[in-house]
Amino acid sequence: MSAATPVRRPAPPAARTVPELLTWRHGVHPDRVAVEVHGVAALTFAEWESDATAVARSLLRRGIRPGDRVGLVFGPAGWTEYAVAYCGVLRAGAVAVPLSDRLAAGQLDHALTHCAAGALVHGGDTAAPAPAGVPVWTVAELRAERGDEVELPTVRPADLAQILYTSGTTGRPKGVGASHANLTVGAPSHVRRLALAHSERFLHAFAIGTNAGQTMLFNALTAKPTALTLPRFTPLRFARVIETAGVGTLFVVPSVAIELLDSGALRDRDLSGVHLVGSTAAALPPAVAARLAAALPAATIVNYYTSTEAAPAQTTMIYDPARRDAVGRPVGGQLMIAGPDGDPLPVGATGDVWLRAPHPRAYYRDEAANRATFRDGWVRMGDVGRLDADGYLYLTDRHQDxxxxxxxxxxxxxxxxxxxxxxxxxxxxxxxxxxxxxxxxxxxxxxxxxxxxxxxxxxxxxxxxxxxxxxxxxxxxxxxxxxxxxxxxxxxxxxxxxxxxxxx
CATH class of the missing domain: 3.30.300.30 (ANL, C-terminal domain)
Structure with missing residues (x-):
């Protein structure tokens, strides 16, 4: 090939499904590491594509059919296998149900029974009990079968892709369903538009089975850097890994940020390579945001506000001492403060916070909860708040709090x-x-x-x-x-x- 010959890149998929997105990244960056568990395992896009396809064919051979729900139970050391299993389930046309290995047996049984799971897949490193009659398989045995003769089904953007169970802070967890179209909203359409381009790696310690964890999985699919995580979180381990070459972005929840700051693990470390710290899952207290800004002076501190039900709609707030209590303005959707009747309230008025995103999510098999939470694409966040004249959101509280x-x-x-x-x-x-x-x-x-x-x-x-x-x-x-x-x-x-x- 001469120097003047243009490099031909695979075009991104016209239809937005998760398997097509993975195929595109494989075509663009086959040898790039997509997911890495520090000191344990690494997964390239080529391996992710090949192994997910093998898992999909094995699931179909074993009787899983498009639309069937498949539970996925993995711990923090199993992120690479989880990524393979997740995309394998979706490539088979089935529905992934991500679940943490820290769930109690009763919680796991509730989720798998509620979604009527057709199978349970795990990493093999921990026992994963399932309700009677639900087969249990490991990623290793599914991947080993290959099964090239099995034809893969057509997957459409409107198809249900995942059911994610809410955190259950106010009661029994509910299953939140998301389509492929919902999950791929905002995914890049050109290799030069990959997110987090300032980093070679982004570091997180989020649990599988949480909305924050799913965001990290999709960052691995759609952002430039490698998704880096730990087999077990401690403040000292996390702080040490921050110094790994190329770690330019950190994602935390407020409790992890507080642990890092209070433990002293960040002291006397070279943190100059970190340019972005993102906090999610709960409101970041202003005092903690200020401490993060002081501890990582080269980094922009960003608070993300969303929910399992509303994603990918969210607000983002770059820490601003002049607006200490604000949680930001909307990105990827719309924001509204409404009264009890659901009608918008004027600027400055306090009321219910609603977010809206394209291809909205919905509770799985719970029409009563859907009527209370979802309306014409809008999602009632369960929070009380207000907007200022510049469109910044200020939270008052959770309704029940x-x-x-x-x-x-x-x-x-x-x-x-x-x-x-x-x-x-x-x-x-x-x-x-x-x-x-x-x-x-x-x-x-x-x-x-x-x-x-x-x-x-x-x-x-x-x-x-x-x-x-x-x-x-x-x-x-x-x-x-x-x-x-x-x-x-x-x-x-x-x-x-x-x-x-x-x-x-």
Whole structure:
């Protein structure tokens, strides 16, 4: 080939399905590592394409049919095998149901029974029990069969691609279905438009089975850098891997950010190569965002606000001390503040937060929940908030977490943000507890920073610290110190587990 001969690149798929997207990336970057588990395994796009096709043919040979649901149970060390299994299920025309290996047996059984799973696939490193009659296979045995004679079905953008079970912070998890079209919204149409181009690797420690974890999987498919993760998260391990050559982007949840900052693991490290830190899954407290900005001065700190139901619609907020409490403006969709009737409210008014994206998701086999959450492509986020004149969103609270105390409605998020400014607090959750006169009172559950004396976080000391930060009716009337806050696999605090810890 002469120097003047143009390099011919495979065109991106006209129809947007996940298998076609993988085929395109394979054609463009066959030898590039797509997913890497640090020190354990790496997966190139060529391997991803070949192995996913082998898994698809094996599933079809074993009786899985288009539209069947297939549970996928993997731990953090199994990200490369999970990526193969996920795309293999979708290439077979079936529906992937990603599930964390940290789920209790009852939670796993609920998900697999609810979606009527036709099979369960896992990595082979952990036991993966399934309901009676549901076959259990490993990726290794599916991949080994090949089965080139099996014809692959046609997969269409409107076909259901995955069911992702919500985190269950307010009750039993619900299955959220997403089509191929939903999952590939915004995927690049040209190799020069791959995201995160400033990085050779992006680092995360998100659990499989969470919406944040799925975002990382699709970043691996659609972004320029390799998706890098750890077989087991600790702050020290994560901090060490940050110094790996080419790590230019970090993705965290607020609890991980706090662990990294409080552990001291980031001190005395060369962090100059990190240019973007993205936080998701929960609102990033302003005080934590400020600490991240100070610890990684070369990085832009970005907070992402979305939900399993609303993705890929989201708001993004580059940390701005002038708008400390804002969670950003919409990207990839539309944003609305609405009243109880669903009609839009004017700028500055407080109401329900709604997001809208093309090809919306829906709850699987739950029409009552669909009617309450989805409307004409809009998704009711379950949060209360307002918009300013520039279109920035400010969250007041989760609907169920707003504390109604006397004549006041108190935002637990606002109180938590103030608590995170205390130098002796490393974790904070605020809940409402019964009060004989006010109806509810503010109660704070705190994780003390190591070395903090208990009297520094006594009720009197805490109220004194908060006096200049909060109104008197927002001040906690109860305080409980704990070693850690209960969290789900996505890092969200399970507040319903905290209220009962206060004696009435």
């Amino acid at each position: 707003v504390i109604k105390s006397g004549a006041f409605k108190i935002s637990s998020l606002e109180v938590e943000a103030a608590l995170h400014e205390h130098p002796g607090i490393t974790g904070a959750a605020v809940v409402g507890v019964p009060h004989p006169v006010l109806g509810s009172a503010v109660a704070a559950v705190l994780v003390p920073r190591p070395g903090t004396a208990p009297d520094e976080l006594s009720l009197a000391a805490l109220r004194g610290f908060l006096a200049d930060r909060l109104a008197d009716y927002q001040l906690p009337s109860r305080v409980l110190l704990v070693d850690e806050l209960p969290r789900n696999a996505g890092g969200k605090v399970l507040k319903r587990h905290l209220t009962s810890q206060f004696d009435n």
